[in-house]
Amino acid sequence: MDLSRLYAQLEFDRLLELAAGHCQSEAARQRLESWKVSFERETIQRNLDETTEAARLLEEKFSRDGLGFSLLPEDVGFLAHFGAGMEPERDDIIHLSELLEVCTQTTRRLRKLSEHKYPTLSERLARFVDVDQLAKRFKQTFAPDGEVRDNASSDLKLIRSRLTKLQVRIEQKIRGLIKKRAPDTAEELHLSIRNNRLTVNLPVGMLRSFKGMIVDYSASGASVYLEPEEVVELNNQRQELFLEEETEIRRILQHFGAEVVAQDDALRGDFELLVQLDIIFGRARFSHAIGGVRPEIAADGEMHLVRARHPLMLNEFVPETVSFGPENELIISGANAGGKSLLLKMMGLFVLMSYSGFFVPADEGTSIGLFDSLWVDITDEQSVLNNLSTFTAHLRFLEGLFAHLARKPADAPLTLVLIDELGTGTDPEEGAALGYALMEHLLTRPVKVAVTTHYDLIKTLGEKQANCKNVSMGFDEANMQPTYEVLEGLPGKSFAFDLAAGQGFSPEVLKRAKELVASGETSFADAVRSLRAKQAQLEQEKGNLMRERKSQQQASEKLKERQKAVARREIELRKRMEALRRDFEAVADAFLAEARKEISQRLRSSKGRTGLEVGSRFSADFRKQKENLLANLEESLGLTPPSAVSPSANLTAGTYLQLPTLGIAGEVLRIDEKKDKLQVLSQGKRITLSLVEVRKLLLEAAQLKDAREGIPHTPEITARERAKLGSQLDASAVSRQLTTAHQLDLHGHTREEALPKLEKFISDAIYRDFDTVMIMHGVGTGALRAFVHDYLKRSEYVDSFRDASTQEGGKGTTIVDLK
Template sequence: MNEKSLRVLEYDKIKEKVKMFTNTGAAKHLIDELRPYTNIYEVKEHLQETKEAFTLLIKKGTPPFEGIYDVRDGISMAQKGSVLMPGQLLKIAQMLRCARRFKKYIEHKDEEESYKVMEDICIGILPLKNIEDEIFNAIIGEEEISDRASSKLSSIRRSLKDKNGSIKNKVNSMVRSYSSYLQEHLYTIRGDRYVLPVKAEHKGQVPGLVHDQSSSGATLFIEPMGLVNLNNEIKELTLKEKAEIEKILAKLSSKIYESITAVKNNANIIWELDFIFAKAKFASEYNCICPMVSEEGVVDIIQGRHPLINPDVVIPNDIYLGREFTSLVITGPNTGGKTVTLKTVGLLELMGLSGLMIPAKERSTIGFFNEVFADIGDEQSIEQSLSTFSSHMTNIVDIIEKADENSLVLFDELGAGTDPTEGAALAVAILEELRNRKSKIAATTHYSELKGYALKTNDVENASVEFDVETLSPTYKLLIGIPGKSNAFEISKRLGLPEYIISRSKESIAKDTLEFEDLIQSLQEKSIKAERYARESETLKLDAGKLKQKYEEKLYRLEKSRDKVLIEAQRDAKRFIKEAKEESDEILKNIRELERKGYSTDVRQKLEEERKKLKNKIDSVEEKIDDTSDEGQKIQTVEEGQEVYVPSLNQKVIVLSKPDNKGEVQVQAGIMKVSVKIKDLRKVEGNKQDKKVAKAKKKREAKLRLASVPNSVDLRGMDSIEAVFTVDKYLDDAYVAGHSQVTIIHGKGTGVLRSAITDMLKKHTHVKNYRLGNFGEGGSGVTVAELK
């Protein structure tokens, strides 16, 4: 991608904004190196990774970057075999811990949405928990080694502690003994050795080694001879401690060196993840969406917003080209928003091609281009003696040399800076040349000749920025399909120019030109109305479709509930009968036991008769229950070769034999031959059975659809009416699917969407309570609802 276009479209400013969301210098470096990708596969892949990171931020909160540092210098030193400092080792361990936690962060259940690209990135992470644990066990802080680092270090420090205790006791005793010779009644330390501050005139009274004296010379710092051996022992232990610490650091550094390939790989993946999540956080902050990418160079940006303009004042616009037309000629007054429109198209294209989500509505499309050329702004140079026209033309010559069918070309005020007649003719010729090369073009102009060129040329369309004559101010709305009207007479009249001057001006203009201007105004008014009606019609159509779908699903849930109640009732009835049968058998068993102990044979016969009656009654009830659950009409007699239906198998079978003495027949069920009781067979009713099978299939599909209901719904880009209907339907699905808590993503914006959703949640039957998202959940850009 050419550097001039990146500079003119302020691409680097976007990268600076993304940098604000990184945690490490390495990720900032990756952003510095970021350029639009030159392969459509890479574009889609990097957009998908940003989208997945955005989803993870919403669903799982802040990624595990706690305590992460840029450890490239430490890894580089370890790779050379150097011994690392405690702080460097600690930061590498924190990086390794972060990498290991990321593998858990992206885990998901089988029924949950997967994160394919992120999983592919994290699959390269090799957990090194043993190295982590050794470093964290050995190092407490930037300059502090733990006693647990080694048993030898622990022993040395215990001895050092004991020696320090002993020498403190002894030096305190000496302070008391030599108190009359001391400048102050305390001891001090010079060069790691305990000394006494002795008055210079009494130095002979305190035998020992002089280590220092005060600036005035009045005080000598003497190490008494009784402390020399203890001080030597402490110094020796201190040296041993230092040597042991160096040995520990060398051992830990060698562990890093032995696994340097895995450590470097984990670090590189963490830098990349930091970079990816910075893109996702940027998307969350600026209310962005993931655009589709057209290989044919189709641009269709829905309600696109320039990301560098204050979100409170920016006017969103629909901008499209590449389908019905490949060139767009934009006209309109100065300060009307023409240049901003060009920059919006160019910048959103560059962002999308770089794997960044764009501030627009869902279903927006960017085209895949190898080059985006932009001739915007005045770059005249005094040193090079280039005028405005010359600087533009120098740039245009370069564009014409390089542009092809895979290029998007943006011209601001094409042909300006020279004679209007010649400039307009030159502009038409340039547009025609690039159109013949099949480049996609968007150009702004003031020339009426270009309006006529767009009206009569295939693949070229007029557009204009709207101007409110009543308020004498632009609305910054782009109207595609309508050429701009200058409005010079209306503006002059509003500003107080006398009517006779305006009339005289009109007389000097050809009648055809005035009629053309009036026609433009008429078309503009009709286009605005038509666009408004089309938008309202589309909204109503979508609302009607959603209402239909909503009530169809409610009807399905009612039918499902009814079937579920019947099945539960049958199951309960069978359970009760089973319990009753078991209880009756137990009673009869007890009666037989009593009979064995003295009842007569007649009594036994009567008991058996009663038992038989009880069994027959239970069997009769069971048959009635089975009848309610069986499908189709029972069969009394069957013939070989007859097609029948077996509810227990849920399929049609062919009878292979006559009933045997047990009342069973052999049937062919697919490749199997099974024996079935004749009472379990049902007549085949083709149409009815097909309907039932189709109905069962439909139920299974609906069940699967409900099982896949996500934990969140994204409303960004919708108006309040569409959003309310979407949330209402989603809450029904989430409630039926059994979700206890859901996340509603509405973005920050102006707060209108959030307010509409809040009002709806107050009255919704499925909602128990709701709140705005916490830090890490999306903040005020999401609402978390708890379902009943």
């Protein structure tokens, strides 16, 4: 398989040139332009994974402008100049500076990538060898322009300091001579360096005014560069210092060169990794530029192109969808210049792009088969240049293909074969027969074959063989123009006569040509025309059906959304109601405090009634007003009174639950059948109850309602069970409803200490309109418990009291019901 010819036939070489323009370094551009595609599955997947991760990284973290790879040198041949006995040039030093800069910048920006999010890139980056120390030494040794820094060594710093001072001394000496010997022209004369010696530039006519040695002449010969005899010795000292500087610089370069040589393998390896990264990010940028999607790689060799566009003709290309699924052979036919060859080329081009890690310009759902190789036979000028006829070139191609199939392993993936204009280049009848026979033979070999043809005989294979499929390129017969649409399952008509007529071809010639066409061929063309008409009708009916189905789905979805919206509004209103209820009760509690004055006034005016009777009557009046106000509030929010849940109904999350005996009303949040748990949101609190107990309580409520309405029923639970259930639910309700304000803890108190607290606690409870409170006194000797019970017996505000159940705290706690 000649890759260079394959690339040229499918124009993959042109695509690589375009993609290379998205790389930043010249090294990466050259590598990508000379890319060698791999047909190994692991390599293909890794290439696509790397492009995927690079595209995500560019999108999320870095701009598409790049990561500084543009500084990379074209190659690392300059590293050899740092070896023993070698002296690097300034360009070598600058190339090394740029390589070290990219290494440190890349590791700084990419080393901390998430291995979970960028596994493939992280694997590459893990191969980087740290050269930060070498980069640090470089910056200490060299300036950005490649010159050795003064501080590269203490000796060099001293030499250059002496040079600077000596040069100032020489310049001052020469300027003094000029002022002394040529005061009138002192401003016109200037110092210059010739042959690395400080001189004065003099007109030839002024030579007698100065004594010294002529070092050089000007280009015109009108002036000379004279080294005055007074500075000759100083210039000699300057030369000696230059020699010392050169020797020290050479020593520094040799020492640094040894460090570079020690890191030679690391630098070369890092360079290769950086070039590969530049290629990967270049692929990602190019894939984004062409609107590409990542194709799936199908191990079974199936290809599905969804609205595919040719990457070299994006603006003018009509998207094409073609499915080359379980079939072994695909026959593409249709009108001349209708896009058959272009579709065939695009199929091959998409394979090369995908295998090289490029995304393809198509829609989601596009997949490319896995093949062991790609064989393409498209007539080109190369055959002519090699003195081969078209037919001979076809035979040479088939010879190479059969040789490949003969030696390929049995477990290797399928081979993809693309042949343009099968059977051409010889007698049409013989060519069609040879093409037909070839296609029959290839059906028995491990290949996927796609061909373009005008021969009706070859098209009949698509109707006779189950694993052979016809597709054709669409053609608008009314306007005599190709539509470039791929029509599945139908052979195409060449429309040669129609196109010729449209181009003004001679009517007499066309008439004679039609007379010469065999009747069988005419019948086949008519059959194709009939099939195309039927397919168009079916496509129209299919479109109508799909639109109707879509309309029904949309209507159903809208209804579901409305139902969900109503349910959400109901829940939201319930929550708002609960919030308003809490706010109202808070205001009501505050109001009760203010109402004490009114109670006092009523007490003064009451006759024959106790204060508790007056307070209770006032509390009852107030509760009735509060309940009426809350009912009006529900009605203003548009809420219907919540209906009690039927005992036979399924309790589900979102159900509104009312348990009057427990003082609970709210939305069911969660149900756990296994753990016998039900959680409800009531008055802003999450309350957990026994699911079995709740269902029994609902059943009793329903039976009680039936009894009131005279509906007979059969008791489902005994009186003993009801009593037991009632006590459990009462205990559960009390323990959940009593807040800190409802509790008094007298543990460790004497009777004298307990009495004032007990009196204040009961008094506050009456004023707060509490129905039930809890007094915790402990068991101990029983003295404190007896004292509390004795007080409660004598209190006019206490209706009853009892020892708490085990769940509520046992005998160490007393539950008090207030009047």
